[in-house]
Amino acid sequence: MIESLITIAFCLSTALTVAILLLPSQYKPTSDPKEKRSVQILVLGDIGRSPRMQYHALKSDPHPDIESHPDISIIPIRPHPAYLQTSNKLLFVIYGPLKVLFQVACLWKCLAYTSPPTRWLLVQNPPSIPTLAVSSITCFLRQTRLVIDWHNFGYSILALKLGPTHPLVKLSIWYEKTFCKMASAHLCVTDAMRSVLKKDFQLQAPILPLHDRPASHFQPITDPKARNEFLATLPETKDVRPLLESGSLRVLVSSTSWTPDEDFSVLIDALLQYSEQAVAQPRLPHILAIITGKGPQKEMYLKKIAALETAGKLKKVTIRTAWLTVSDYARLLASASLGVSLHTSSSGVDLPMKVVDMFGAGLPVVGWSRFEAWPELVTEGVNGMGFGSATELLDRLVELFDDDQKLASLRAGAQKESSRRWDDEWDPIAGALFGLT
Template identity: 75%
Template sequence: MIDTLINVAFCVSSLVTVLMLLLPSQYDPRHSTKSTRPKTSVQILVLGDIGRSPRMQYHALSIARNGGQVVIIGYTESDPHPDLISHPNVTIVPIRPHPAILQTSNKLLFTLYGPLKVLFQVVCLWRCLAYTTPPSRWLLVQNPPSIPTLAVASLSCFLRQTRLVIDWHNFGYSILALKLGPNHPLVKVSLWYEKIFCKSAFAHFCVTDAMRSVLKQDFQLQAPILPLHDRPASHFSPIQDADERIKFLASLPETKEICSKPIRLRVLVSSTSWTPDEDFSVLIEALLQYSKLATSNTDLPEILAIITGKGPQKEMYMQKIATLEAAGKLKKVTIRTAWLSVADYAKLLASASLGVSLHTSSSGVDLPMKVVDMFGAGLPVVGWNRFEAWPELVTEGVNGMGFGSADELAEQLAKLFGDDKKLEALRVGAQKESTRRWDDEWNPIAGKLLGLN
């Protein structure tokens, strides 16, 4: 009996010793000398493609440029911002992508594969946050996705004595509801999960004042909630010279053929992630209606619609567009897709006639960053406006216009492209909006919290 107890005690003590040895190291500012110590150290976690997460890249650049040390963790499916790659204060740590077999749009398979995908992500995230990267003073987490990000980040921060800050772009449960429906049990579990784990954060950023109200009232958060509105980065800027705009459009492989024709043309740009929260069929239907109007009304110009971005529903919509073109239903309308570098995308926005946002907002309190980029380039916008936070971004009739259906969008396209004065008035308003920049918003809010100003 005594021998058995001794063996059990030995096993338990050995297990405890192993666990103690495997615990991640804690943050300690004394580990660096004053001469080498940065103003602060920040990990930024993006459970998504870093290159397609502009707001988190802007966070990283602002921290680095103000003397902080940044480790940004995420998928590396596309090229990040060039300044992020070249900055000596920035380190990019890639997350291993989950197996392709676990990605599905089928509801039944999603409920089966989902737990396996989450388990794979838990292992990869824990390895990155607890062992691959050194401990930092702060961990800034993009939300959504919230599962499993918030749980893993909360545990890592607890063990490493790191302060957790959540940057709310939207709500994870509302995104999940688009796929499964608002009454699905997994959506309710996701909401509960999000409300529980977000309470471990030291502070919160959010993209709108309306979102702050939801976090305060519905999530009952006690930590500071700081609205940090999206603003354009410095590489987005208006192009005042009309000839320079035409020259750039003529240089792009996707647009040079039609831009070289002697026709009256308006260039429409829409950036989309080709996901269910952006109903691209609204734009297609509006362009079909415009085609009919322009065919009978010679005062209306031709439209070149350039669609940028990558996403799961792209091929489905491209097949639909090809079918409509083959049937001759898109007369005086040409649709092209493009995937551009950061610099060329900024120039495209500055060279276009009008931007279109199809973002419908799963929560009603988030905002499309693509509109911010368009304003940064001095490009007026028409966008889906049937959600609460829209007026925080667009001033109706000054720098843009809202719509709630394909009919309304077609009507606005005909109105603006048929009257140069109305379009130019919106451009003036958008160029005025372009003076409001990311650093002006970030420094007194995020910079102050992180001790960088």
């Protein structure tokens, strides 16, 4: 049997700590029994925020906790100096190139020296700088086949910080379109993204849409009593447990990275308006909004929420933030009444993984729908509903929380969607590409 390795380079923190993980896997035999076939997976980003790449790595032996997997070892690489991390636009132009040079050195050491040669290198994009350049050179020298897994476009995310006309954004567009042509094949998250890559990037290599699907630990909880029992164990429900027990509470969940591409003020404004309307219409239930995640704008919004609570403007709304374990987060999604996605899509052709996870747990979703790829994920009125403003989100909340049958119908649609899993999507596409199926 052929010996094989899946090697993954992950960033373990926002300070860009990179790691190497080795995962044995089974591959098809080739004509040369001594040949080693392997796939290396490269990610620059928080390992906890790269579920799709973890699913790639764990495909041959699914496991909900990659860090505890017995066949995976982690080799950390130094993070860049903390002073190179800045939100100031002027300093970013100065520090950005220095940060890139540091990352180039770390990646080159990681890919060219620390890790063994591989048959394939699967690279998450974005970030594209410096990943695509270093990966392309490494693949050329090691005779490795490069595959890019497109989650979004690096230049469109950079444009959120600097603006679409900034010279660095234009340089990023050229860079991304140039180095992506070095790849032997491409995976992407939507059909709409495939069209952009084909038309605007003029790629000749195969482009294979591989839609995100939930991991196995996201499962529906069909018994309402079991859902309430779990919710009652959470510290975030302490102040509203009487409402939970009486059935006059609806639990809303939103996972956010607290970044500019998710305008959290839309949800706050909608909840503020809901509170006002619910006071005038007592039949509307109390909402407990549990917000999970970490990010740069969190403190700013927490201060805004605290000010609204102090002013007494959230009479029938309670907002709490939480940081949960993987298993508790999955159970929270399965136990909540409704999920909310505020992802606005910088490119218009990517999709939020959080909605995939919500569907995996059988949770219906309302989400920002003003981008091209939204219908590839959500079937309107079947498993979720879209909105394009705080007022539209308010309308969705009132419509669903004032009509238990309509909410139950969406939950049934989400539970049906939960049957579509990563293995079913991965095997005929990525599995065939890497010779695993």
